[in-house]
Amino acid sequence: MASLPWLEPSIEQFQRLLQSSRMPHAVLVAVDTGLGARNMLDELAARALCTSLTPLGACGQCKSCQLYRAGNHPDFYPIEADGNQIKVDQIRALTGNLTTTAQQGGKRLATIYGAERMNHAAANALLKTLEEPGENTLILLHTDIPGQLLPTLKSRCQQLKFKAPDEQQINAWLVAQQLTTDAMWALPVAGGPLKLADYLHNNYITVLVQFRVDWLSSLSTGHLCASLRDIGEEQITDALKVLYIVLMDDVKRLSVINGLSAAKVASLSGEIMAVCHTLTTMPSVNYLALCHRIVSTYQRLKAE
Numbered sequence: 001m002a003s004l005p006w007l008e009p010s011i012e013q014f015q016r017l018l019q020s021s022r023m024p025h026a027v028l029v030a031v032d033t034g035l036g037a038r039n040m041l042d043e044l045a046a047r048a049l050c051t052s053l054t055p056l057g058a059c060g061q062c063k064s065c066q067l068y069r070a071g072n073h074p075d076f077y078p079i080e081a082d083g084n085q086i087k088v089d090q091i092r093a094l095t096g097n098l099t100t101t102a103q104q105g106g107k108r109l110a111t112i113y114g115a116e117r118m119n120h121a122a123a124n125a126l127l128k129t130l131e132e133p134g135e136n137t138l139i140l141l142h143t144d145i146p147g148q149l150l151p152t153l154k155s156r157c158q159q160l161k162f163k164a165p166d167e168q169q170i171n172a173w174l175v176a177q178q179l180t181t182d183a184m185w186a187l188p189v190a191g192g193p194l195k196l197a198d199y200l201h202n203n204y205i206t207v208l209v210q211f212r213v214d215w216l217s218s219l220s221t222g223h224l225c226a227s228l229r230d231i232g233e234e235q236i237t238d239a240l241k242v243l244y245i246v247l248m249d250d251v252k253r254l255s256v257i258n259g260l261s262a263a264k265v266a267s268l269s270g271e272i273m274a275v276c277h278t279l280t281t282m283p284s285v286n287y288l289a290l291c292h293r294i295v296s297t298y299q300r301l302k303a304e
């Protein structure tokens with residue numbers, strides 16, 4: 001795994017908790033998935049389960065470490081959404097497991113990835129366990145959207161401190177991975193530096209660059225480029241996110257010379273974001289009609 005320097009302070013905080021007598025029963029990990037939340041949970045779980053923890057982290061040698069790395073530690077219970085939701089049955093099964101004795105003599109550990117996806121019944125079922133956790137039980141609750149967690153759940157967890165990297169740190173990280181920083185413009189499409197690094201590795205970035213070129217051309221001529229017309233369903237969201245970036249660049253430029261036009265283009269780009277959001281739940285949005293409409297609306301705004 002590539003090292004993610006912005007995760008380190010939180011991992012160190014967790015390590016200090018593990019080595020102290022103040023280890024809480026539940027820890028909230030509010031780290032964006034695009035910033036390496038899965039890597040973080042994996043690292044925390046390895047440290048929590050290791051029975052000979054070193055100052056640098058899990059020892060990698062003990063029985064617990066070996067079982068964890070092999071993916072069959074009997075006291076480790078990872079939970080994530082089954083479909084769009086984490087369902088009450090998943091949490092009931094988990095809380096049942098957490099009341100049994102740890103087989104390896106260490107902790108029983110649960111990770112709940114994307115805890116904001118717990119439906120109401122699931123959250124309530126978990127709440128009971130957080131109120132009366134069994135001995136030597138640790139629950140790591142991860143969320144991308146802390147605001148969507150029940151306050152009663154949040155208040156029963158200790159939240160790890162986390163500071164998201166700024167653009168400069170992400171740039172430095174890409175350079176350290178021997179990747180070009182020319183692709184920084186596509187960071188919002190990727191949703192984070194890890195995915196952006198993937199895009200550079202598998203050359204998907206060239207697809208995004210082409211989208212950008214084609215959007216600029218479509219907006220200036222008023223005719224939707226063929227490449228944007230024949231786009232595959234799986235790339236629609238990315239194409240629209242690129243369009244959003246193109247329009248927002250335009251807003252920045254326009255705001256210096258024409259505030260009203262800038263506001264209109266901004267509203268158009270806001271609409272695109274809303275459609276992107278809808279697409280995640282309703283893939284049947286009429287993409288082509290939308291694109292034609294955006295291109296012609298843009299032309300009209302420019303003509304005003």
Ligand SMILES: [Zn+2]
Nearest residue numbers: 050059062065
């Ligand atoms: Zn170990």
